[in-house]
Amino acid sequence: MAAAVELEGVxxxxxxxxxxxxxxxxxEPGEFFSFLGPSGCGKTTLLRTISAFIEPTRGTVRIGxxxxxxxxxxxxxxxxxxxxxxxxxxxxxxxxxxxxLRVRGxxxxxxxxxxxxxxxxxALPEHGHKLVSELSGGQRQRVxxxxxxxxxxxxxxxxxxxxxxxxxxxxxxxxxxxxIQKRVGITFIYITHDxxxxxxxxxxxxxxxxxxxxxxxxxxxxxxxxRTPFVAxxxxxxxxxxxxxxxxxxxxATLDTPIGPLTGRNPVGLPAGxxxxxxxxxxxxxxxxxxxxxxxxxxxxxxxxxxxxxxxMRVRTGQKITLSLGGGAAGILPQPGDMLxxxxxPQDGLLLARPERS
Amino acid sequence: MSGGLxxxxxxxxxxxxxxxxxxxxxxxxxxxxxxxxxxxxGVAVGLYLAVAVGFWAFFIIVLPQLAMVDLSFRPxxxxxxxxxxxxxxxxxxxxxxxxxxxxxxxxxxxxxxxAFFLSIGxxxxxxxxxxxxxxxxxxxxxxxxxxxxxRVLLLLLIIPYWVNEILRAFAFRVLLSSGGVVNKLLxxxxxxxxxxxxxxxxxxxxxxxxxxxxxxxxxxxxxxIESLDRNQIEAARDLGAPWWHIHAFVVMPHAKPGIASGCxxxxxxxxxxxxxxxVLGGPRTLWFTPIVYDRFYQAFNWPQGAAYALILxxxxxxxxxxxxxxxxxxxxxxxx
Ligand SMILES: Nc1ncnc2c1ncn2[C@@H]1O[C@H](COP(=O)(O)OP(=O)(O)OP(=O)(O)O)[C@@H](O)[C@H]1O
Ligand SMILES: [Mg+2]
Numbered sequence: 149m150a151a152a153v154e155l156e157g158v159x160x161x162x163x164x165x166x167x168x169x170x171x172x173x174x175x176e177p178g179e180f181f182s183f184l185g186p187s188g189c190g191k192t193t194l195l196r197t198i199s200a201f202i203e204p205t206r207g208t209v210r211i212g213x214x215x216x217x218x219x220x221x222x223x224x225x226x227x228x229x230x231x232x233x234x235x236x237x238x239x240x241x242x243x244x245x246x247x248x249l250r251v252r253g254x255x256x257x258x259x260x261x262x263x264x265x266x267x268x269x270x271a272l273p274e275h276g277h278k279l280v281s282e283l284s285g286g287q288r289q290r291v292x293x294x295x296x297x298x299x300x301x302x303x304x305x306x307x308x309x310x311x312x313x314x315x316x317x318x319x320x321x322x323x324x325x326x327x328i329q330k331r332v333g334i335t336f337i338y339i340t341h342d343x344x345x346x347x348x349x350x351x352x353x354x355x356x357x358x359x360x361x362x363x364x365x366x367x368x369x370x371x372x373x374x375r376t377p378f379v380a381x382x383x384x385x386x387x388x389x390x391x392x393x394x395x396x397x398x399x400x401a402t403l404d405t406p407i408g409p410l411t412g413r414n415p416v417g418l419p420a421g422x423x424x425x426x427x428x429x430x431x432x433x434x435x436x437x438x439x440x441x442x443x444x445x446x447x448x449x450x451x452x453x454x455x456x457x458x459x460x461m462r463v464r465t466g467q468k469i470t471l472s473l474g475g476g477a478a479g480i481l482p483q484p485g486d487m488l489x490x491x492x493x494p495q496d497g498l499l500l501a502r503p504e505r506s
Numbered sequence: 507m508s509g510g511l512x513x514x515x516x517x518x519x520x521x522x523x524x525x526x527x528x529x530x531x532x533x534x535x536x537x538x539x540x541x542x543x544x545x546x547x548g549v550a551v552g553l554y555l556a557v558a559v560g561f562w563a564f565f566i567i568v569l570p571q572l573a574m575v576d577l578s579f580r581p582x583x584x585x586x587x588x589x590x591x592x593x594x595x596x597x598x599x600x601x602x603x604x605x606x607x608x609x610x611x612x613x614x615x616x617x618x619x620x621a622f623f624l625s626i627g628x629x630x631x632x633x634x635x636x637x638x639x640x641x642x643x644x645x646x647x648x649x650x651x652x653x654x655x656x657r658v659l660l661l662l663l664i665i666p667y668w669v670n671e672i673l674r675a676f677a678f679r680v681l682l683s684s685g686g687v688v689n690k691l692l693x694x695x696x697x698x699x700x701x702x703x704x705x706x707x708x709x710x711x712x713x714x715x716x717x718x719x720x721x722x723x724x725x726x727x728x729x730x731i732e733s734l735d736r737n738q739i740e741a742a743r744d745l746g747a748p749w750w751h752i753h754a755f756v757v758m759p760h761a762k763p764g765i766a767s768g769c770x771x772x773x774x775x776x777x778x779x780x781x782x783x784x785v786l787g788g789p790r791t792l793w794f795t796p797i798v799y800d801r802f803y804q805a806f807n808w809p810q811g812a813a814y815a816l817i818l819x820x821x822x823x824x825x826x827x828x829x830x831x832x833x834x835x836x837x838x839x840x841x842x
Binding site: 201238252 | 741742755
């Protein structure tokens with residue numbers, strides 16, 4: 149079966165500004181695929197390229213194996229859900245959902261039937277006659293999804309559709325979206341700058357930074373096996389300490405840092421002598437003991453959250469390091485001002501090349 | 507005379523009082539919330555505003571119109587007989603419009619009736635023509651033109667209106683006359699053997715009228731379309747709509763108030779236009795406004811003129827109401 153969406157060397161430039169640089173990607177049918185990245189990194193641009201509102205400056209977009217060059221947004225088998233939903237305010241809910249069908253000349257009774265089914269699916273069976281302005285935020289959200297699903301696209305594109313909702317509703321809609329995707333079985337391409345959203349919902353995630361897709365993989369792999377410093381620090385909390393590699397062997401390496409030698413995994417195979425960063429997750433740092441890599445610092449701030457305690461400490465160089473201590477540590481909670489000795493196991497440290505600037 | 511003076515002073519005060527009472531009433535019904543008019547402005551300023559608006563509404567709007575209505579129902583009399591026994595209410599001025607005589611109803615006054623319907627009909631056509639010309643332009647300006655081009659377009663649209671209306675009308679005359687530039691070009695290019703009589707066939711009139719009120723159509727349309735979220739157009743397109751469908755079912759419904767206010771403005775202005783028909787009208791064309799003008803200044807029959815003017819006003823009101831009906835709008839919405 150042909151890939152749902154394929155990007156091959158896609159570049160998008162606005163004047164001199166490169167919004168998307170050399171995107172290569174294959175998205176499988178039925179996949180829930182997310183683009184994760186900070187604001188302005190080119191997510192919307194890439195999505196609009198897939199839905200034909202932007203022509204790529206270079207490169208090929210294929211949908212279902214077909215080259216989409218010269219095929220307009222109204223002819224592509226994609227449906228886009230806009231960042232602001234863009235429901236039609238002068239139409240009723242039912243007319244909104246039925247719009248795509250009306251355009252396609254689907255006869256009235258068939259259309260009504262389908263709209264009715266969709267209204268039931270989004271749990272708004274009694275709201276068909278209402279105006280969009282009479283709905284709540286979450287209800288509008290669902291109407292937008294139904295309007296897009298009505299035309300039976302093979303790929304549904306969602307541009308941060310939950311960003312306008314409050315936290316509670318957002319969490320609810322995440323589950324709902326996922327359920328809808330499972331039920332209809334089509335490819336969802338989802339854009340977000342919220343890593344929690346991306347991690348909980350997606351089969352795979354593409355992490356973007358400044359127009360470049362830095363890493364593609366499932367949630368676990370982008371979290372546990374980041375390939376670039378950006379991914380390591382953008383997905384989840386992370387502490388980065390810089391230094392120079394003193395020895396590297398067998399996939400591990402030791403970094404000479406201002407706060408002492410630290411050892412971690414070296415998946416990219418950086419050679420000794422290189423400048424590098426070592427990343428340690430807050431939850432990988434342990435208090436006390438005698439781990440292979442360790443350093444000292446002064447506790448600045450301790451936040452007790454029940455199952456987890458967050459500690460911010462300052463090491464000799466003045467850098468701030470965060471720790472998340474599990475519930476087991478509850479007995480020996482540090483106090484602000486305490487001198488702490490912390491450390492981590494080699495498999496919890498990750499060495500990555502330092503980016504050119506920084 | 508002192509009775510008249512009392513009237514002049516008392517009526518505006520009465521109008522002011524009515525305004526105040528009306529606002530009271532609305533407040534009572536809960537239509538308006540928040541601090542009251544006098545609480546907001548203070549009693550002195552509030553009273554001044556109420557009286558000033560009362561005077562203004564009365565002298566500028568109500569009184570002249572009432573005088574016209576009154577005049578239209580009176581016979582034409584020499585000044586010495588005004589207010590005398592012969593100064594009675596009569597329908598003779600309206601009768602004259604229909605039958606061409608103040609007394610007999612034997613023959614229809616086809617000349618004037620035709621002119622009236624011609625004016626109305628052509629004004630409707632010109633309104634539609636204007637809408638057809640302005641909608642694409644307004645859409646382009648509001649949704650797709652880059653800022654720099656928008657500025658140029660706005661300037662190009664506005665600058666010609668710095669030239670006054672009569673001069674513009676004569677310019678059209680110069681352009682379109684038998685020996686005019688257009689005919690010369692067409693004949694020089696070998697497209698024509700003899701000049702076309704643009705003016706005699708009223709082409710000039712239609713062009714002049716359409717052009718004269720272009721802005722009145724463009725700006726309401728532009729405003730209305732500009733407020734449409736671009737994403738809605740894209741959403742419709744993404745759902746598979748062809749461009750005409752998007753215009754008919756997404757853009758136009760949104761721009762409805764703008765279309766309605768543009769249409770009513772253009773219609774009223776062109777139905778009431780005086781300069782363009784006088785300068786550009788063909789010899790066989792009798793527009794209604796020059797007839798009204800003639801009633802006043804050629805026939806010196808002010809009552810009759812008033813009646814004619816009111817007939818035109820009435821037609822305009824009917825048109826506005828019909829348009830509002832058609833678009834299912836309230837008067838408040840087109841004024842936005
Ligand atoms: N039409 C355009 N002309 C010029 N630059 C543009 C245009 N559209 C987007 N850009 C630029 O491209 C970059 C990426 O924009 P894009 O909208 O794709 O960001 P995004 O990742 O969706 O951000 P957000 O999360 O804030 O929505 C931005 O720096 C933006 O300024
Ligand atoms: Mg965006």
